[in-house]
Amino acid sequence: MPELPDVEAFRGILASCAQGRRIRRTEVYDAGVLHGVSAGRLRRELTGRRFAEPERRGKWLLARTDGPTVLLHFGMTGELVCATPAEPVHAHDRVVFTVTGGRQLRYRDQRKLQGLWLVDEAGLDRMLRDQGPDAATLTRQGLGAVLAGRRGSLKSVLMDQSALAGLGNLLVDEILWRARLHPARRAGALSADEHGRLYTELRRTLRSAVRAGRVPPRGSWLTGRRDDPGASCPRCGTALCRKRLAGRGTVWCPDCQPDGTAGGET
DNA sequence: GCATATGTTATGAA
DNA sequence: TTTCATAACATATG
Numbered sequence A: 001m002p003e004l005p006d007v008e009a010f011r012g013i014l015a016s017c018a019q020g021r022r023i024r025r026t027e028v029y030d031a032g033v034l035h036g037v038s039a040g041r042l043r044r045e046l047t048g049r050r051f052a053e054p055e056r057r058g059k060w061l062l063a064r065t066d067g068p069t070v071l072l073h074f075g076m077t078g079e080l081v082c083a084t085p086a087e088p089v090h091a092h093d094r095v096v097f098t099v100t101g102g103r104q105l106r107y108r109d110q111r112k113l114q115g116l117w118l119v120d121e122a123g124l125d126r127m128l129r130d131q132g133p134d135a136a137t138l139t140r141q142g143l144g145a146v147l148a149g150r151r152g153s154l155k156s157v158l159m160d161q162s163a164l165a166g167l168g169n170l171l172v173d174e175i176l177w178r179a180r181l182h183p184a185r186r187a188g189a190l191s192a193d194e195h196g197r198l199y200t201e202l203r204r205t206l207r208s209a210v211r212a213g214r215v216p217p218r219g220s221w222l223t224g225r226r227d228d229p230g231a232s233c234p235r236c237g238t239a240l241c242r243k244r245l246a247g248r249g250t251v252w253c254p255d256c257q258p259d260g261t262a263g264g265e266t
Numbered sequence B: 001g002c003a004t005a006t007g008t009t010a011t012g013a014a
Numbered sequence C: 001t002t003t004c005a006t007a008a009c010a011t012a013t014g
Helices: A004-018 A039-046 A121-128 A140-147 A154-159 A169-178 A192-212
Strands: A023-028 A055-057 A060-063 A069-073 A078-083 A093-099 A103-109 A115-119 A241-245 A248-252
Touching: A004 A055, A004 A060, A004 A078, A004 A093, A004 A103, A004 A192, A023 A039, A039 A115, A060 A121, A069 A078, A069 A121, A103 A115, A115 A121, A140 A192, A154 A169, A154 A248, A169 A192, A169 A248
Parallel strands: none
Antiparallel strands: A023 A093, A055 A060, A060 A069, A069 A115, A078 A103, A093 A103, A241 A248
């Protein structure tokens, strides 16, 4: 689930569920999601604290309090759920904060690839030091700086959180498909027109996805088709290509996204 | 058993 | 130095 739009939605959930409320209880059902902090210390340091306005940076969610900050990363399967204490604990609820006002904020994650960190300001800086500029506030010039001099593929550079923070596998494929750019194109070798298309579609795609709270699996989006058997391009109907690129399953339309070499490929 | 899955990081090789 | 693929992490599904 979690790319920038999903984490943005989790930020909204945290804000409406817990901002301004005090933490009454902290229950850790699986300490395997805690990083650099024990369940006991998490409970001691957070109980009685009040959640402040949360922030998002790339795929990280900063749950600020009037004390330390809880840093959350959702890996591939994590989510943040607002519930009531009456609702039974879900099998994948790993940490549950009960706040004043009868609500619970639940960190739910099946695979536990990432988790929670408890940090002060210095720790926060250390953790997020290597993040690139946030994709949601990227300027055209900012994109130029991200791509300039990069010899790697568009796919790998746009996925690289230290180059540009927030985009994941689905979003990058979606944006490149809309911009009609082949994922294996060299990032630093775009024409002015291609650069403009990439920037426009990056902004447009992110705006829609953030509004939807996810990368919407609509039929008019690549994301809505990519997992269909015999998937075809929503724009031209050509059979989609699929290959491992930059370590991830990558989907593109060979007709809309020419690879720049004569003859194309499959 | 095999391959796949929206993420990150360490490692070794070009 | 940069970039790539790969394995690892933990779990579920087809």
